[in-house]
Amino acid sequence: MHRGCANLQGPMDWNDLRYFLAIARSGSLAKAARELSVEHTTVSRRLGALEEDLGTRLFARGPAGLVLTTAGKNMLPIVEDIAEQISSIERCVTGLDGRVAGTVRLTIPESGNSYFMHRLRELRSRHPELVIELISDNRPLDIRRGEADIAVRFAAVPDQDLIVRKPGKAGWSLYASPSYLARKGPLASVNDVSGHELIGYADLLAMVEGEQWLRSLKPPPVVVMRGNSIVGVARAAVEGIGIAPLPCFAAAQESGLLRITPEVIGERDIMLVVHPDLVRVARVRATMDFLIELFHHEAALWSGRNAPDPG
Structure with missing residues (x-):
């Protein structure tokens, strides 16, 4: 069972979780921006919005880039599960009309x-x-x-x-x-x-x-x-x-x-x-x-x- 994360301060947007996942996997705002085909500033803004909604910091800056905080580490496997479930839904229901x-x-x-x-x-x-x-x-x-x-x-x-x-x-x-x-x-x-x-x-x-x-x-x-x-x-x-x-x-x-x-x-x-x-x-x-x-x-x-x- 996953450990609990910070209390949610507002409605959560799945798109913000996509940005969190991209940053967590790449360790960089710039790399996440390239992966998502958006501007660097957009990634930074969406991360800021997510952290504000959650009321906690998810990343800290380390020598090699951004690293997950304790809250971010607790959240990562949950978001990965959500991403897999969404991908599974998309795979199952799209393109079935021939x-x-x-x-x-x-x-x-x-x-x-x-x-x-x-x-x-x-x-x-x-x-x-x-x-x-x-x-x-x-x-x-x-x-x-x-x-x-x-x-x-x-x-x-x-x-x-x-x-x-x-x-x-x-x-x-x-x-x-x-x-x-x-x-x-x-x-x-x-x-x-x-x-x-x-x-x-x-x-x-x-x-x-x-x-x-x-x-x-x-x-x-x-x-x-x-x-x-x-x-x-x-x-x-x-x-x-x-x-x-x-x-x-x-x-x-x-x-x-x-x-x-x-x-x-x-x-x-x-x-x-x-x-x-x-x-x-x-x-x-x-x-x-x-x-x-x-x-x-x-x-x-x-x-x-x-x-x-x-x-």
């Missing part, structure tokens, strides 16, 4: 931004009343809490209650710019990178296939740069800094890159993740069907298989 209309929040990795931007126009042409809110973020949003309706992921999904579809494979290969190849020459093989300069991955991307391939090489390769985003590593390769291991679908969006080997150095399952309450909602079902069709139709681009030998 019309493909309304908003679908689709979260994708940052590296997929360009790819999906170009292809979602076809989905909109099929369903003019559909609005796609595209969230390109390497942080996995919480499907259960309603932070997104559909997620495109390449890592394991720990929540066994979510529905996961695997419409294909995402392969990785090696890419470089024409200027780099003019300077350093062609690659002998994926197992022999002697005389070449490589670009690797850091931080949260240290476990991606490209970085694991680099670490498997003997002797260790010459790594001249590391990046903490696939987009950043791709741009470094375009600038001629070195050879970059990249997802094939992401590299295909860069006109300044050449694939330098037909081999695939690693791959992962493509996963579409959706809440079970949403799978029958018309707008979500239509979006899922479109994405599955897209992955099947462009399987060669995603997998990187059947690539021509660069000669």
Whole structure:
């Protein structure tokens, strides 16, 4: 059972609780404002109104940002429960009329931004009343809490209650710019990178296939740069800094890159993740069907298989 909170001084607005939850999860008014797509001043004002209604402070300023007070800590699990119940109601009652209309929040990795931007126009042409809110973020949003309706992921999904579809494979290969190849020459093989300069991955991307391939090489390769985003590593390769291991679908969006080997150095399952309450909602079902069709139709681009030998 949750412990009691401060006595309510006036009528409570659920929207104010949404602001409280966003601040509690992000630890920052500015981050909460970005998440809610409002101005920083609006978040501050709504928090002030909530604290006035409750007659207590919910946050204190700490070295790393805003931290919950005792009252805020007592209140957080209750508000999270309320948010989950509201999300459940919305999932159960919206879109049941069969019309493909309304908003679908689709979260994708940052590296997929360009790819999906170009292809979602076809989905909109099929369903003019559909609005796609595209969230390109390497942080996995919480499907259960309603932070997104559909997620495109390449890592394991720990929540066994979510529905996961695997419409294909995402392969990785090696890419470089024409200027780099003019300077350093062609690659002998994926197992022999002697005389070449490589670009690797850091931080949260240290476990991606490209970085694991680099670490498997003997002797260790010459790594001249590391990046903490696939987009950043791709741009470094375009600038001629070195050879970059990249997802094939992401590299295909860069006109300044050449694939330098037909081999695939690693791959992962493509996963579409959706809440079970949403799978029958018309707008979500239509979006899922479109994405599955897209992955099947462009399987060669995603997998990187059947690539021509660069000669």
